[in-house]
Amino acid sequence: MTDPPLDGPADAPEPYRTVAGPGRTRFEVRGSEFLGLVRPVERRERAEAFVASVRAEHPDATHVVPAYRVRVREAPLREYAADDGEPSGSAGDPALNVLAQRDLENVAGAVVRHYGGTNLGVGGLARAYGRAVADAVEDAGVVTERPHVTVRATVDYDDSGTVRSTIEGSGVEFDAEYAERVQFTVRVPVAERAALLDALRSATSGRVEIDEP
Structure with a gap:
C-alpha cells in the first residue's frame, strides 16, 4: 500500500471505534506459539513505534507481523500490514482484516510467532494470525472515541x-511544564479545537504562542 505524503490527526470530528487500551493473547498451534498484541494509537508514527517496540522485546521471534489502521489528513484512513516473511497474504492481510471487519480505527496490532517446527500452510497461518488479533481486541475491549489533536x-x-x-x-486533558516559560500540552477534541484556541488568545490578549505538532 502507498503511504500518503504527510501524516497526522484527522480533521473530521466524527466519532470512531477503537480499542479501549492494550490487549494481548497467547496460544499455540501445532507447536508454534502466537502472541497477539493491540493498542490504541493516534498517529502512524506511534503505530510504527509500537511495532518496533514489539520487535525489540522479541528479538528471537521467527516473525513479527504488523497491522494498523490510523486516520490521516490526506485520506479517510491509513491501513498497513505486512507478512514479515510468511507466505504472501497469509499473515498481514488476515490480521488487518480483523481490524477492518470490526470497524476499528486508530489501532495498531502486532502478532509474534515462534516457529514450532511444523508448517501450518497458508490457510492455517491465516486462521492463526486472524485469531491472534481478534482475541487481543476482545481482551482490550472496544470503545467509541472522538478524534483529538x-x-x-x-x-x-x-x-x-x-x-x-x-x-x-474546557474540561480537556493537559500537562503543564514550568521552565523559563510555561508550556501547556493539551489533548483536545478536533471539534473543540478552534473554540479553545480562540479562548486562549482572548484570555491572554494574543500573547499565547500556539504550536500544533
Whole structure:
C-alpha cells in the first residue's frame, strides 16, 4: 500500500471505534506459539513505534507481523500490514482484516510467532494470525472515541494562571511544564479545537504562542 505524503490527526470530528487500551493473547498451534498484541494509537508514527517496540522485546521471534489502521489528513484512513516473511497474504492481510471487519480505527496490532517446527500452510497461518488479533481486541475491549489533536500553548508566568484556568474550564486533558516559560500540552477534541484556541488568545490578549505538532 502507498503511504500518503504527510501524516497526522484527522480533521473530521466524527466519532470512531477503537480499542479501549492494550490487549494481548497467547496460544499455540501445532507447536508454534502466537502472541497477539493491540493498542490504541493516534498517529502512524506511534503505530510504527509500537511495532518496533514489539520487535525489540522479541528479538528471537521467527516473525513479527504488523497491522494498523490510523486516520490521516490526506485520506479517510491509513491501513498497513505486512507478512514479515510468511507466505504472501497469509499473515498481514488476515490480521488487518480483523481490524477492518470490526470497524476499528486508530489501532495498531502486532502478532509474534515462534516457529514450532511444523508448517501450518497458508490457510492455517491465516486462521492463526486472524485469531491472534481478534482475541487481543476482545481482551482490550472496544470503545467509541472522538478524534483529538495535541496543541501546545506557551506563555510567560504572568499569563500562566489565566491559561491554566481556561484550559481547566474546557474540561480537556493537559500537562503543564514550568521552565523559563510555561508550556501547556493539551489533548483536545478536533471539534473543540478552534473554540479553545480562540479562548486562549482572548484570555491572554494574543500573547499565547500556539504550536500544533
